[in-house]
Amino acid sequence: MKFLRRKKFKIFEKLRELLGKEKVFLSEEELLSYSYDASSLIRIPSAVILPDKKEEVIEVLRWIKEHQIPLTPRGSGTSTTGSALAHTGGVILCFSRMNRILELYEEERIVRVEPGVLNGELKAYLKRFELFYPPDPASMNFSTIGGNIATGAGGPRGLKYGTTKDYVLALEVVLPGGKVLKTGPPTLKKATSYNLTSLFVGSEGTLGVFTEIFLKVLPYPEKRILFLSFHTLEEEPLEIISQILKAGLTPASSEFIDQTSIKALKQTSGFKIPLDLEPGVRSLLFLEFDGSASEVRELITKIEKFYSQNSIRFIKAEKEKDIEVLWEVRRALSPALKVLGTSKIADDVVVPRRFMKVLLSEIRKLESESGIFISCFGHAGDGNFHVNLLFEEEKRGKALEVRENIIKKVLELSGTISGEHGIGYTKRSYVNLELSPLEIEIIKKLKKIFDPDGLLNPLVKLPD
Ligand SMILES: Cc1cc2nc3c(=O)[nH]c(=O)nc-3n(C[C@H](O)[C@H](O)[C@H](O)COP(=O)(O)OP(=O)(O)OC[C@H]3O[C@@H](n4cnc5c(N)ncnc54)[C@H](O)[C@@H]3O)c2cc1C
Incomplete structure (x- = not known):
């Protein structure tokens, strides 16, 4: 694997001549702006290219092959795994101008x-x-x-x-x-x-x-309804989802928010709704249904009856505007977690839905043994937990140990280490734990077919 040292490459100036200076950034400040994503890693690229049409992309891909320069495609750089960074110092090809x-x-x-x-x-x-x-x-x-x-x-x-x-x-x-x-x-x-x-x-x-x-x-669905319920037993929402699915109902969305995430939300201000997270509240469940107006009316009756029979406190939103305001609470969660630690390791593991409670209880055990905050929220209907370890930097060694234990538990429960964020750079060393040698051999051969020189996004996704 070649690591580029920027100063040696007059060649980037030539690229600038080829595409025009407004398309190729080379200054320290500009490169710094594309040196991070949401993973908290920093990798300074050698050049940043912002094409605005496909002919320019073709030109760049020709050029990287000719000069054997690594290239990382990039959208908005919100990757949580370091997959939008130039790990070996090549070029970033950012698509923000190809937005039609x-x-x-x-x-x-x-x-x-x-x-x-x-x-x-x-x-x-x-x-x-x-x-x-x-x-x-x-x-x-x-x-x-x-x-x-x-x-x-x-x-x-x-x-x-x-x-x-x-x-x-x-x-x-x-x-x-x-x-x-x-x-x-x-x-x-x-x-x-x-x-x-x-x-x-x-x-x-x-x-x-x-x-x-x-x-x-x-x-677009004719009607939507969103319920937000408040639970004193942390695992209760996971049980409720199972019951709802067993009853033949399919929520459009189901989101679980755990007790550690609630700690962070309590310290976040500015929500447009009154969010009463009294001390006894240990988890939240967002349940959205959609469909025709009559289907949704029927669902409202069923869910309200279920919640009142089980003495579960809830609020609901029926108007589009109110639904979006309620979802803002969920969307505010990732940034809110910062209050629990200045460093973060973010994973998005998936287990078969029936094992979610087992995984949650293992995570709580690891949290209390290690003293590291572990928030564990996510798409409960899909068995997908966003597991975030939050800590101060001096505890990174401990945090990595805890992460490995969580990953091993996930795999023991027939799960996967990533449901939607991908592997990026930060999870590469765990891929060997999940995939068999035969699977790894096949994916490496596929990579060679499309990218025989290994120029595209080096040190991302594939294990060594
Ligand atoms: C607050 C927050 C919340 C998030 N919530 C979720 C969530 O709920 N669900 C979820 O799945 N993810 C979530 N993410 C992760 C992230 O937003 C997603 O992975 C998203 O898909 C990345 O899009 P992006 O445009 O930022 O891509 P980037 O981060 O720029 O790139 C991501 C990957 O796409 C590749 N890429 C980009 N453009 C191209 C292209 N044109 N051709 C080929 N490859 C390309 C890059 O090389 C990189 O490997 C969240 C992130 C943050 C910061």
Whole structure:
């Protein structure tokens, strides 16, 4: 693996001449601005390129092959795993200027976009046509569709609507050397080839660079209802989800917030709703349902009856505006966790839903033994916990030990180390614990087919 030393590379000046100076950043200040993502790692790139059309992307991919320069694609840089950083000092190819919604095929419910479109902007655009793009990472207002696809992003709506992988119909991908690959026609069905589109979903910038994306969209649901309930037993929401699913109801979203996260929320101010987190409250459950007006009316009756029979305190929101205000509490959580520790290790593990309570209880045991805060909130309907270890830097060694114990427990429970954030740089050393030698051999061979010189996003996703 080659590590670039920036000063040696006059070559970046040449690239600037080729693309124009407003497209290639080389100053210390500019490079520093692209040296971090949400992982808290810092890696200073050698150059940052901001193309605004696909011909420039092709040119750059040709150039990196010719000069053997590593390249990291980047959307908004909200990766929690260090996957948007130039770990070996190459170029960052940032898609923030390729942010056009190109075409809506309304009658087919398909939209064609550039990779730099923000998820939230796409949602707002589609709403004008009563259409809806379901994947809803908490970062949706500031993360890009290209980044969402490359990480396989999910969100609270995963239980009913699935995640990003369920909406990507076809991709235009540029490979090192500048060849353009179209992963099939943008049809709703196709069975001619292996599914190359899905190979790129979750590929974390290691196989190719997306320049155009076809997404499936859905009709906007007629009516939504959101319940937020307050629990004195921490694991109660996990039990409630099981009961709701057993009763044949499918929430559009179900989000669990644990006792450690509540500690952080209590110290956060400025919520637009009265959030009564009295001392006895040890967990929260967000449950959203959607459908036709009559379906939703029926669901409201059932859930209210269930909560009152079980003496569970709740509030509900029915108007779109009020629903979004309530969801802001959930979206405020990641930033709020900072009050529990200046350093953070963030994981997004998944276990079969029936084992969530076992995992939660193991995490509480590790928290009390280690003295490290472990928040454990997330998409309870999908078995997906966002596990965040929060600590002061001098305790990093202890925190890494706790993290490894959690990962081992997850794998013992037939789970996976990442449900939606990907592996990035920060979890690479654990991949060998989950994948078999045969799986690793196959993914390394696939990487070689698309990127034989190992130029795309080095030190990300694949184990050594
Ligand atoms: C507060 C907060 C909340 C979050 N909540 C969630 C959540 O609920 N669910 C969830 O899944 N994630 C969540 N995330 C993580 C993050 O937002 C997602 O991983 C998101 O998909 C990253 O998008 P981005 O545009 O920021 O991509 P970046 O971080 O810039 O890049 C992510 C990956 O995509 C690759 N990439 C970017 N653009 C392209 C392209 N055009 N072609 C090929 N590869 C590309 C990069 O190389 C990198 O590997 C959260 C992050 C934060 C900070």
